[in-house]
Amino acid sequence: MSSANASENIQLAAAESSVQSAPLASTSSKFGPTVVGQKAAQFRADFEKLKNSTATRSAQLETIRAQTVANVNSYHTLVGGIRSRLQMGSTPGNPELLAQWSQAQTQITQIDADIATLNQLSAQVSGDTGTSSYLLENIRAAYALSGALEEDHRQLRLLEDEVNQNAIVIDRALLSLNNELTRQQQYVTTERTSLVQLAADINAGQSYTASGRRAA
Numbered sequence: 001m002s003s004a005n006a007s008e009n010i011q012l013a014a015a016e017s018s019v020q021s022a023p024l025a026s027t028s029s030k031f032g033p034t035v036v037g038q039k040a041a042q043f044r045a046d047f048e049k050l051k052n053s054t055a056t057r058s059a060q061l062e063t064i065r066a067q068t069v070a071n072v073n074s075y076h077t078l079v080g081g082i083r084s085r086l087q088m089g090s091t092p093g094n095p096e097l098l099a100q101w102s103q104a105q106t107q108i109t110q111i112d113a114d115i116a117t118l119n120q121l122s123a124q125v126s127g128d129t130g131t132s133s134y135l136l137e138n139i140r141a142a143y144a145l146s147g148a149l150e151e152d153h154r155q156l157r158l159l160e161d162e163v164n165q166n167a168i169v170i171d172r173a174l175l176s177l178n179n180e181l182t183r184q185q186q187y188v189t190t191e192r193t194s195l196v197q198l199a200a201d202i203n204a205g206q207s208y209t210a211s212g213r214r215a216a
Contacts, residue, residue, distance in 0.1 A: 036148035075107035092205035
């Protein structure tokens with residue numbers, strides 16, 4: 001994983017940790033709980049679910065990234081070993097190199113699976129974005145309801161701020177996911193092309209440059 005990704009993860013974690021839930025005060029009058037107070041309590045419960053979901057998505061992204069890094073490292077170890085032997089000269093169609101090439105192909109398939117998981121996670125985070133927007137709309141609409149206490153509106157303001165802060169975390173996570181997907185898709189496309197040439201080199205028992213000459 002690059003230092004840029006590490007820095008981005010730290011920033012995301014810091015932003016997420018800053019979204020602290022305010023305690024929900026009782027908003028009952030002598031006539032009982034107000035309608036707006038009840039709505040604020042429901043909004044709070046909905047937001048807690050959303051915030052937990054945001055934290056879960058972030059953890060899932062880190063897990064997928066760790067898996068991808070491990071698969072990429074294994075892939076490069078295999079390919080590097082094959083190319084080193086070909087540079088020294090090998091027998092045409094060497095079965096050991098063919099077996100290693102097959103393992104490298106498997107690693108690329110694993111990275112493809114990681115990309116598919118990232119796509120699913122991106123869709124889930126996009127869903128969280130919609131949930132966040134919907135929750136904000138409902139919170140803002142609640143200000144217009146009659147029969148509210150001052151405390152009801154204070155709770156709505158606190159909740160609105162928290163939802164807005166969490167929305168920033170979600171947006172950053174979605175941007176990070178989409179960037180990750182683009183990088184990984186480009187990487188896999190490039191390496192699949194490289195593996196085709198590497199298979200030809202193994203069959204020939206030596207590495208060739210783009211011009212077709214044997215590599216020095």
